[in-house]
Amino acid sequence: MAKLLRKRYGFLPPDGQVDHLIIGAGAVGLAIAERLVRAFPNRSTFVVERRGQVGQETSSRNSEVIHSGIYYPTDSLKTALCIRGRDLLYERCREQGIGFRQTGKLIVATDEGQVPYLRKLYKRSETLKQGGDSPVPLEWLTGEQIRALEPDIGDQVVGGLLSPKTGIVSSHEYMESMEKSITDSEAGEMVLGTRVVRIDRAEPSGGGKRGDGSEDGWIVQTVTEDGSGGEGMRASVLAKSVINAAGLNAHHVLNQVLPESEQLRLYFAKGSYFSYRGPGVQNVQRLIYPCPEENHSLSGLGTHLTMSLSNEIRFGPDVEWLDPPRTEDGEDMPDFWESKLAVSEERLELAVNEVKKFLPSVDASGFSPDYSGIRPKLTPRGGTSVDFSLTLPRPGFISLQGIESPGLTSSLAIAERVEEMVRKQVWGLGRGTGKTISEAGRLEAWA
Ligand SMILES: Cc1cc2nc3c(=O)[nH]c(=O)nc-3n(C[C@H](O)[C@H](O)[C@H](O)COP(=O)(O)OP(=O)(O)OC[C@H]3O[C@@H](n4cnc5c(N)ncnc54)[C@H](O)[C@@H]3O)c2cc1C
Secondary structure (H helix, E strand, C coil), rough: HHHHHHHCCCCCCCCCCEEEEEEEECHHHHEEEHHHHHHHHCCCEEEECCCCCCCCCHCCCCCCCEECCCCCCCHHHHHHHHHHHHHHHHHHHHCCCCCEEEEEEEEEEEEHHHHHHHHHHHHHHCCCCCCCCCCCCCCEHHHHHHHCCCCCCCCCCCCEEECCCCCCEEEEHHHHHHHHHHHHCCCEEEEEEEEEEECCCCCCCCCCCCCCCCCCCEEEEECCCCCCCCEEEEEEEEEEEECCHHHHHHHHHHHHCCHHHHHCCCEEEEEEEEEECCCCCCCCEEEECCCCCCHHHHCCCCEEEECCCCCCCEEEEEEECCCCCCCCCEEEECCCCHHHHCCCCCCHHHHHHHHHHCCCCCCCHHEEEEEEEEECCCCCCCCCCCCCEEEECCEEEEECCCCCCCCCHHHHHHHHHHEEEEEEHCCCCCCCCCCCCHHHHHHHHHC
């Protein structure tokens, strides 16, 4: 894709300059932009998004669950950012009237063989304790205790975990709130319907080091659709720093700045959802998850019950690996997944069987194919799940890849991390050394 684009779009000298250019207005790109706009009110921040609206890809094709941080290694970024992001997200929802509900969640074992894994998750949450309560509180319940809380759950459930900190959120209201605060700010600008097609390194004109006012940075070329169905309008801007938050397209963006030997590959795992209307769920109050299969290496958390804020029940997402067709250059075909979003009827039967293991009275006729989302994976089918990847592969170029679940929950915390990277590694300010009055003020506020 990178090669293809470079052939198609020749170099175009920049005709403007921006301090921070974020590629992608999903939940993560928006959270980063909002954070940078607040932290650096005297520097310009652009968010460039290829769709006509924000959050049209993975950020609106997920379970909308505020995860509590249960499943990942204690020292992982996923655990740290999920816990921090969860707390920030609940706080924001309360303060800004964004739709959410702290439903709580059950993870249930449908046979004794699953109990040790759930016990392991419980122990792990205990090890997160620093003095007081665990930041990921869990309670072990017997099958009877679970049925007392959720009478629709079947007798085959032998026990499980109750997670009181799990909830649901309106991802659209959340993203709208961030978009508004960026557009309302002096320093931020949303550039919608505009695709980044080429990135070139800009060398320092005076041989100076980064952040000293020399013209180093990245020349980012974009194409804006003009509605005529043609090629669109090309533009080029000098960005002092670039933040790649392009989700399923992150590898194609990153590979623009990397040599052949360092090119990144992503893998894609589709998750399909089924809406449900029928018997067997009348009393459900909480989200209900199965015990994840250990041999699935956490490629998904298992087909679970989730609900919308208006109490519509959904089951999903399952895990279906997709194989991208390859281009002549041996790269995967860009955006191939767009033609794979329909939910196939064939997966329905599999979903019904999975759900019946813990909600035995559901009826197959109540399931309807709904929507799907695609997970951007850093490891292929069968590979061990890996952590979020937040990197600085080249000076002034921050790149986020593999931001799968719990990325929505973690988005505000990812933004904090990226602000720290921008502050230290792009502007060389270092925490607490604030070089301008406004930034020093901000630093104290967050210390
Ligand atoms: C099935 C499924 C269920 C999930 N459930 C949950 C959940 O319940 N809770 C949770 O916390 N997380 C969940 N997640 C994860 C969560 O949805 C993602 O981690 C999060 O939405 C990622 O946001 P993002 O901004 O990184 O990516 P995206 O939302 O994909 O945004 C990337 C943006 O970049 C834009 N873009 C790409 N290329 C370019 C370019 N060249 N130029 C300009 N713009 C470009 C795209 O148009 C897109 O808008 C789930 C994910 C899936 C797939």
